Amino acid sequence: EPEVTQTPSHQVTQMGQEVILRCVPISNHLYFYWYRQILGQKVEFLVSFYNNEISEKSEIFDDQFSVERPDGSNFTLKIRSTKLEDSAMYFCASSEYLAGYDEQFFGPGTRLTVL
């Protein structure tokens, strides 16, 4: 069964450093997402991406964040200058269709720890 994969599973970084989280969505999916879950809190939407453009983003997704699909398979989330409060589990997801009614398939997550 196809699945979304994410690397690394755990990333530890120093405050102020740049990190890139990587995701490989399901191959025939066209819509890609990033969510995050701070420990003990809700899963929160960050951004959705389609046709090489951001289609929707939350207020969390400020100028420190960017997303990219550098090739035909990878989808990345970059945090330019990490803060302590960026420590969270980051989930990548993909879906075949848009319109909100299509289920999103999630990866196992990357746990980001900012020291």
Place this chain on the structure above:
Amino acid sequence: AQSVAQPEDQVNVAEGNPLTVKCTYSVSGNPYLFWYVQYPNRGLQFLLKYITGDNLVKGSYGFEAEFNKSQTSFHLKKPSALVSDSALYFCAVSRSGGYNKLIFGAGTRLAVHP
């Protein structure tokens, strides 16, 4: 603004008994409702969704959920719980009109005891 409430942090049930995990939502327009399950060290796995039509939807692993528009609820149910159903369950909502972000509830931990 959209929101989802899962009023129970944890639900405990004996194996073989029916289980219910509660979810209520608030959204403008027509809601699309989802249930996901998370096992330890795994991502969120899709269980079922309600888009339109029959209020009772069936999903994976014998789970079902009932959409109730008047009560703005979408409770997850299973007639006979298994120990292996023990996990964290998330209710989520999106809305019609080209919006595709999911708004999640806080999650409910289901513990099924032998």
